Amino acid sequence: MSLVGLKTLTRREILRFVRRPYNTFLPPIITNALYFSVFGVILGSRIGAIAGVSYIQFVLPGLVVLGAISDAFENASFSIFHGRWNDYIDAVIVTPLSNLSMVSAYVIASATRGVLTAVLIVAVGLVFTAVPISHPLYLVSFLLVITTLFGGLGIIGGLWADDFDYLTVMNQFILRPLVFFGAVFYSLDVLPPLWRQISLLNPMVYMVNGVRYGMIGVTEIDPNVSLVVLSATTVVVLLVDYLLFKRGYGLTE
Numbered sequence: 001m002s003l004v005g006l007k008t009l010t011r012r013e014i015l016r017f018v019r020r021p022y023n024t025f026l027p028p029i030i031t032n033a034l035y036f037s038v039f040g041v042i043l044g045s046r047i048g049a050i051a052g053v054s055y056i057q058f059v060l061p062g063l064v065v066l067g068a069i070s071d072a073f074e075n076a077s078f079s080i081f082h083g084r085w086n087d088y089i090d091a092v093i094v095t096p097l098s099n100l101s102m103v104s105a106y107v108i109a110s111a112t113r114g115v116l117t118a119v120l121i122v123a124v125g126l127v128f129t130a131v132p133i134s135h136p137l138y139l140v141s142f143l144l145v146i147t148t149l150f151g152g153l154g155i156i157g158g159l160w161a162d163d164f165d166y167l168t169v170m171n172q173f174i175l176r177p178l179v180f181f182g183a184v185f186y187s188l189d190v191l192p193p194l195w196r197q198i199s200l201l202n203p204m205v206y207m208v209n210g211v212r213y214g215m216i217g218v219t220e221i222d223p224n225v226s227l228v229v230l231s232a233t234t235v236v237v238l239l240v241d242y243l244l245f246k247r248g249y250g251l252t253e
Helices: 003-018 026-042 055-085 099-128 136-160 164-180 193-199 203-216 223-247
Strands: none
Touching (some): 003 099, 026 055, 099 136
């Protein structure tokens, strides 16, 4: 792996979204300010406490997950697809960079954007409530794993998509609904037994509970099991990314 090439491509991909903060960072700030206002302040005052914490503190980790994985996925998928669409990804392919270096650069940049978005959402949350960090090591671990995972999934999406509508469908109609039904705004304990078991098939439940455990110390699923499963899934997705690049899938006609 060429460290110089990896660093150069990673820097380019990070600068691509850093230089356009109004498009990359302002939307999640505004969106989450609205979420906190409506769900945290207005509804939260009526709902009261859940699992011993205020409702706004309970939903905060889920909103962090939603913003982090959405932006990580969008960053990789858009960068790959836009490069294919405008043919400038050829400039990356013909360089001496290895397939591993290219995949690593796109994933690192996307995970970086996801983590930055998570930090911004927490900062917005601080305007409305105190934000405790009960288990910082778990919080950092889950954020790194899930943003890396969705950066890797974004690469697959960017290689697979035939037009921009494909990316919109994946992000808006698949990822976001899964997160909303991933126990962001409610506790699994309020569900009937059957629906609780069905909810456990949703991988977002494990991500939300993992980040929630890291932030407020509340979880309904063993965080160690969640972290191991998500880490293994991330490794598999990154391996798929590498094999797709090695094969040239979506990169060449």
